[in-house]
Amino acid sequence: MSKSITTRAEDYSKWYNELVVKADLAENSGVRGCMVIKPYGYAIWEKLQAELDKRFKATGHQNAYFPIFVPKSYFEAEEKNAEGFAKECAVVTHYRLKSDEENPGKLKVDEDAKLEEELIVRPTSEAIIWSTYKNWIQSHRDLPILINQWANVVRWEMRTRLFLRTAEFLWQEGHTAHATKEEAIAEAEQMLHVYADVAENIMAIPVVKGRKTETERFAGAEDTLTIEALMQDGKALQAGTSHFLGQNFAKAFDVKYTNKEGKQEYVWATSWGVSTRLMGALIMTHSDDSGLVLPPKLAPIQVVIVPIFKTEEEKANIDRFVNQLSDELQDMNISVRYDDRDTHRPGFKFAEWELKGVPVRITAGARDMQNNTVELARRDTQTKETVEQNGLAKRIQDLLHEIQQSIYQKAFAYRENHITEVNSFDEFKEVLETKGGFVSAHWDGTAETEEKIQELTKATIRCIPLDNKEEQGVCVFTGKPSAQRVLFAKAY
């Protein structure tokens, strides 16, 4: 099996698909639009989960679990939310199979076992969770409720791509309930900062924090905050969202609490989520034509050691050295793989670990053992050098830290180079077509203009950055007055 992949320049989309499959991250399954997350990909996801989960708990949240099925009547209680997801719902209608008399040995749906009320496979859990919160909340003393759920959800998307858009995906969804509007808004903002922290400091992906326009809001939200990342093909990717839901779900499910003055009030809500889509962002931000580039903090294997030898005695020498180095690295919580498989040649191994994005490779040859050296190769820059064995573990530790910073800086520089201010629609279109990236432009604030620009250019407003400066200008499309720039881009 060839491990080489299409280059980004040849066909970015094909490069991505091949990389995901050849690096053993995920693959399509026999179920339309559903993926299999393979062990290597899942190991990255587990590390990402652990980083997120730690931060959720540090900010006072607890995990819980709610049913995967949402009775249709619950689902449609909050109308905007229901409408927003209606077109992509998997619906359970029956609960039993029986033998098919016309096709011996086969089963068919038992029409007698029809459910009285259809069940929706959750596309998101606001409805089922708020129908539960109703019973949990009576008094201000029951608030806030700060809950997160790790779960699978299903959205029947017509055009799917591994990690980026799949019919079933894994995610976490936070659902919180608060006594006041201010507290709910602060919660939604806090969780956006948590997401940005993980994106930037763990995934090494620079993100723009911003607010969605009304058109782009989550169905049922009053306000949607987002982190937006930029891929190497100049397209943006929404990497996480945090929603202020106002009292919409509280009203839909009649969730009230008695405040300190004894008065009944509707509860305020937030929800926030990130998904296995982040894996797509991770892959597309850093990887190159040789394969994955992983930030050391998420790499399942941080260091791989490949021995090169001719005799058993040489191998025994290398083994001794590797055992000691491995112990030292493990004591530093650095994960290391000694690839001494006798079924593959070193060149094959180099290519494989490069494809899989292992940040640091050590090559330990028989001559190295004589010279007290090894070859140290760095995945992100594809550079290598001969270094002393003395102090090697510490050197590797420092190098992993440096790689983590370095790939962030590289992605950050690319992103900064791809935020372009434009002042006319011609310029807008030209930048979008030739350079890509975020186009920073004045917009008149109407959904109508937003829609027309999308029709003409396929670009959408990714966000109104939170740190936006006020600036008087005119909409690039209509010439109407505008008080701030917003970020447009083509997006995943």
Next chain:
Amino acid sequence: MSKSITTRAEDYSKWYNELVVKADLAENSGVRGCMVIKPYGYAIWEKLQAELDKRFKATGHQNAYFPIFVPKSYFEAEEKNAEGFAKECAVVTHYRLKSDEENPGKLKVDEDAKLEEELIVRPTSEAIIWSTYKNWIQSHRDLPILINQWANVVRWEMRTRLFLRTAEFLWQEGHTAHATKEEAIAEAEQMLHVYADVAENIMAIPVVKGRKTETERFAGAEDTLTIEALMQDGKALQAGTSHFLGQNFAKAFDVKYTNKEGKQEYVWATSWGVSTRLMGALIMTHSDDSGLVLPPKLAPIQVVIVPIFKTEEEKANIDRFVNQLSDELQDMNISVRYDDRDTHRPGFKFAEWELKGVPVRITAGARDMQNNTVELARRDTQTKETVEQNGLAKRIQDLLHEIQQSIYQKAFAYRENHITEVNSFDEFKEVLETKGGFVSAHWDGTAETEEKIQELTKATIRCIPLDNKEEQGVCVFTGKPSAQRVLFAKAY
């Protein structure tokens, strides 16, 4: 809200249901047979997951994720498995909702969006996983495949009970592929030992390791190994199973490998799983009429500290002491909660933490601060004593260890007292009715006898213990010869 619960003697089943709800572990949802796992219950499950996951990885397994949906044609490929689960399948038939013109504001299933092939919500994942393994396995070099999945599954049970039997539950399912029969059998045995280790050393639940009779086997397995626990009402509970699947799934999905001699062979398989049902076993094994009793290794809060004071100055004194103690305990990785809520009285707090099974309670009163003492209360024995503050953290650490051992010993003594050898069917029935527990009896080895005994007594063969000694005897029911005793019991 009253926190007191029905006693076990009054109504064991009611005691269990009330305990699960009042201790905030789980509750029924608006979806038939599906539960909500509340944060306190989920925290216990997370700890249990971590213990299992650590052991799966230590034995060479990796986690992955496969689709929740199984196309009907895949599902029915292994006939025994399909038949075994056909009566309890949730079936997805449509993928879209639309506005219901007859009921404005409501949605209905869009009949135009009917799936070409129905999808089964996985009741277990052998079918979807083996349809995938087919593409992963060509050569003996691709084996073994050692994969585990943490997932939700759905079995449309008609009579459900929180944790013990729910339409949706959480579990892990290991699915492994091997070159030889011997290796697969060894894998199934190894995982049974892992389950027994976690049950006994983490959950403090003594288990009998055994083999299921053909009647009680997993649908599609050649051999099912089980760990069987005994609840306080004398009923057994199957706590985990590990299956040797032979080549059944490999044949159903045509999964062959080329062996070292270049010959094509079918692959050998195992699967093994434990679920949130273990939560039910945990609750029923140790808890008492005052509430939960949790083994320290799974308690989300291991130590709770309740202050008793009249003045602010007294409170400040206690706070200083508690801060220091908490720091010391946290350094020992002991989780501690300082319950200084001013909304509840100490008596209420005592009852609440007793109900929630916190293993150790410290009461820190104003006079204690003068005397350099505290009151130390132990949940499992409901005993308390006044102890010196000096060396308290270490004392608590030792006590947690002792409690872990002690509740295991108590459960073990109960279990040992409830394995009764009988030599006639009258004795069999009498022991079952008056004492309960495991009845150790000779059986003629036929499914017919097994079935008749079940009809007459509701007892099933829980297992043929792995460490069974050979003993010549005669079947208690038919008088036919038998070479060993098996364990019967009524079961959950």
